[in-house]
Amino acid sequence: MTAVQVDGLTKAYAGTTVLDGVDFTVQAGELLAFLGANGSGKSTTLKCVIGLTRPDAGTVRVQGKDLGTLQGRAQILARSQAAMVFQKIQLVPRRTALDNVCSGGLLRVRGLASASPAFFAKELKEEAMACLDRVGLAGIALERTGKLSGGQQQRVAIARALCQRASVLLADEPVSALDPHAAEQVMALLAELAHTENLAVAAVLHQPDLAIRYADRAIGLLKGKIVFDGGPAGLTDDVLDTLYAPDSVAA
């Protein structure tokens, strides 16, 4: 089932085109890797999908809903179907892992119960605990996230996305700041969530070898255009040479 459908995505900054008619889908149950040289438009693509960047042209449908045509709470709810995790993990460091994960569910909560962790409802805490358990971190639920390793923090951020009940998980360089072991753990977790929870996962990666080992499909961007869309077996040396050739870097 198609979870994300992007058609004709176009974006320019100060007259320079950074996305040039990008079309792709992300299917439920698959891990899709975005590859490409610095400046090829990978992050801009994900930001357009989640609504952090407004495209100049094109449509983004998440679970069939065209985000550009919705407004107000309808738009917020449609957007909440997608969650994003970043290389610079955005958690509140002095709060516990459990509190940070609970914050993923706050859209469903109204009034005082959303005002402060002191008022978080028992049901929300139980759901957040289950999400932490899902990423293998139930044992550190009450630790402040600032004290956790980078790999643990990234898994807490993924648990927060699960607590948001997002069906689409976008990950912008989720393992670039992690050591090789932690990077493998996070990639394995993302693949497992796609395959067992039927999540649609799209991850920007700077490591083609991780895409080859963990992704079900890869998209290669070159100067704002898709030049590869296929299974990881298609990421041959020739394809990678094209994606990462010295002149592939945007001016």
Ligand SMILES: Nc1ncnc2c1ncn2[C@@H]1O[C@H](COP(=O)(O)OP(=O)(O)OP(=O)(O)O)[C@@H](O)[C@H]1O
């Ligand atoms: N807010 C912005 N204002 C101006 N230019 C921007 C902005 N965001 C991105 N760009 C430019 O758009 C181009 C594409 O950037 P983007 O971050 O999408 O590339 P990327 O493929 O993710 O690169 P990297 O691998 O270096 O993170 C780059 O040239 C970048 O400098």
